[in-house]
Amino acid sequence: MFANTLSGRFLWLVVIFVMVAEVLIFGPSVARYRADYLEARLERAQIASLALLASDGSIAGELAAELLDNAGVFNVVLRRDEIRELVLASPLPDPVDASYDLRDATLLGLTRDALQEMGRAEPRIIRVIGNPVQRGGLLIEITLDTAQLQRELWEYGARILALSLAISLFTALLLYLSVRMFVVAPMSRVIRSMSDYAEAPQDATRIITPKSNIAELREAEEALQKMQKDLTGLLRQKERLAQLGGSVARISHDLRNMLTTASMLADRMEMSEDPSVKRAAPKLVGSLSRAINLCESTLAFGKAEEPPPRLERLRLAPLIEDVVESEKLASNGEITFVTDVSPTLHLRADGEQLFRVLDNLVRNARQALEAARNPGVIELTAAEAVIEGQSGVLIRIGDSGPGLPPKAREHLFEAFQGGVRKGGVGLGLAIAAELVRGHGGRLELVRSDSEGTEFRIWLPESA
Numbered sequence: 001m002f003a004n005t006l007s008g009r010f011l012w013l014v015v016i017f018v019m020v021a022e023v024l025i026f027g028p029s030v031a032r033y034r035a036d037y038l039e040a041r042l043e044r045a046q047i048a049s050l051a052l053l054a055s056d057g058s059i060a061g062e063l064a065a066e067l068l069d070n071a072g073v074f075n076v077v078l079r080r081d082e083i084r085e086l087v088l089a090s091p092l093p094d095p096v097d098a099s100y101d102l103r104d105a106t107l108l109g110l111t112r113d114a115l116q117e118m119g120r121a122e123p124r125i126i127r128v129i130g131n132p133v134q135r136g137g138l139l140i141e142i143t144l145d146t147a148q149l150q151r152e153l154w155e156y157g158a159r160i161l162a163l164s165l166a167i168s169l170f171t172a173l174l175l176y177l178s179v180r181m182f183v184v185a186p187m188s189r190v191i192r193s194m195s196d197y198a199e200a201p202q203d204a205t206r207i208i209t210p211k212s213n214i215a216e217l218r219e220a221e222e223a224l225q226k227m228q229k230d231l232t233g234l235l236r237q238k239e240r241l242a243q244l245g246g247s248v249a250r251i252s253h254d255l256r257n258m259l260t261t262a263s264m265l266a267d268r269m270e271m272s273e274d275p276s277v278k279r280a281a282p283k284l285v286g287s288l289s290r291a292i293n294l295c296e297s298t299l300a301f302g303k304a305e306e307p308p309p310r311l312e313r314l315r316l317a318p319l320i321e322d323v324v325e326s327e328k329l330a331s332n333g334e335i336t337f338v339t340d341v342s343p344t345l346h347l348r349a350d351g352e353q354l355f356r357v358l359d360n361l362v363r364n365a366r367q368a369l370e371a372a373r374n375p376g377v378i379e380l381t382a383a384e385a386v387i388e389g390q391s392g393v394l395i396r397i398g399d400s401g402p403g404l405p406p407k408a409r410e411h412l413f414e415a416f417q418g419g420v421r422k423g424g425v426g427l428g429l430a431i432a433a434e435l436v437r438g439h440g441g442r443l444e445l446v447r448s449d450s451e452g453t454e455f456r457i458w459l460p461e462s463a
């Protein structure tokens, strides 16, 4: 709304202020106009009566009436000394309604009388008393009809109002244009630049260039520019660090898993018949565990953020076989792996990411079983399914392990929070859930008790 803009407000305020000022001028102006009008009448009446006096009272009644008519009054009383003299008189159409003495009138009184006069519906007969001009006597008193006075007061008032309106509108327009030019336009530029910048704060070309030649606005522009420069710099730095942190965390996580497998294999080398291999084995295990430690402390520093999946149509059975193979290698041989996946089952997914999801889940199951020190079963099944009207593939990963510890269950899928396993960081489930979400799917815990644990992965077809 225009009225709510800075220039709109200014326009209204100026019109209102100028009108207030004009109204304050209006009262005294009409008062002055009325007083001048009445004084002119007194003067004309005095001249008429002087004409009569000069003729020594010999003027005929007809001429007296003409003199009065000329002066626009009914009666004139001119007191030249202590004796009251009625000089000219004609019959009054109505009785005298009010008397006004101009000799001791104040501005306030005159203003009030003038406004009352204007407000009267009907003209009337009034008596006016004043001082004669040029010491022509002690007092002059006239009686007159206010019809003409009223008319002239209204005309004069209307002229003043029209003039004040014109002046106020013109002043308002000038002020409005200057406010627009010197305040609103430069401010809009700053605001535009702010929202422009907010859309892409990394884009350095959107940083404002101070242009205003008004000191205050220039200061604001310069402050804004500095702030935007600092922010853009910080954002770039943050983005770089986030990217770096993300990739380091991802690399460390998976590298750590590979190293763990390698370390287990190295353990077996200690049983080798070859004495040189047997001698080297502890050193190899030591270096590998240092490398694993390094990965783990790096992991503790950052949370991984995954890139969007590269979806392709692939067969699930071989992928599951790969996962099982690699976990079998790492296992102590007391775990039975059972898979039930149709060799023809296809799905759209990022093969590498899906491998990591399944590997994380199967490894968790294996580690849980190994920690419980009892032989167990890890089961992987997959089938097509329809959930909530959407078709897709449902993969289940179950084990006969001890179930999730309470801390892991409380912070399920939260990075760095749920890990209670020695040597674990608590990232595996969080990464797996994030990767599945990236596919438009869901990773859920179906069951976890002393009988075992089961997770399921739902991957909708549309993904």
Ligand SMILES: Nc1ncnc2c1ncn2[C@@H]1O[C@H](COP(=O)(O)OP(=O)(O)OP(=O)(O)O)[C@@H](O)[C@H]1O
Pocket: 360, 364, 365, 368, 399, 401, 402, 403, 404, 405, 408, 418, 419, 420, 421, 423, 424, 425, 426, 427, 428, 429, 430, 453
């Ligand atoms: N199948 C399971 N049975 C029992 N406990 C489990 C199972 N899967 C996960 N957990 C528990 O949940 C915790 C969190 O698992 P998550 O994979 O997120 O972290 P982690 O295995 O400790 O570390 P990381 O996988 O990052 O090396 C584990 O520490 C483990 O205690």
Ligand SMILES: [Mg+2]
Pocket: 360, 363, 364, 424, 427, 428, 429
């Ligand atoms: Mg894990």
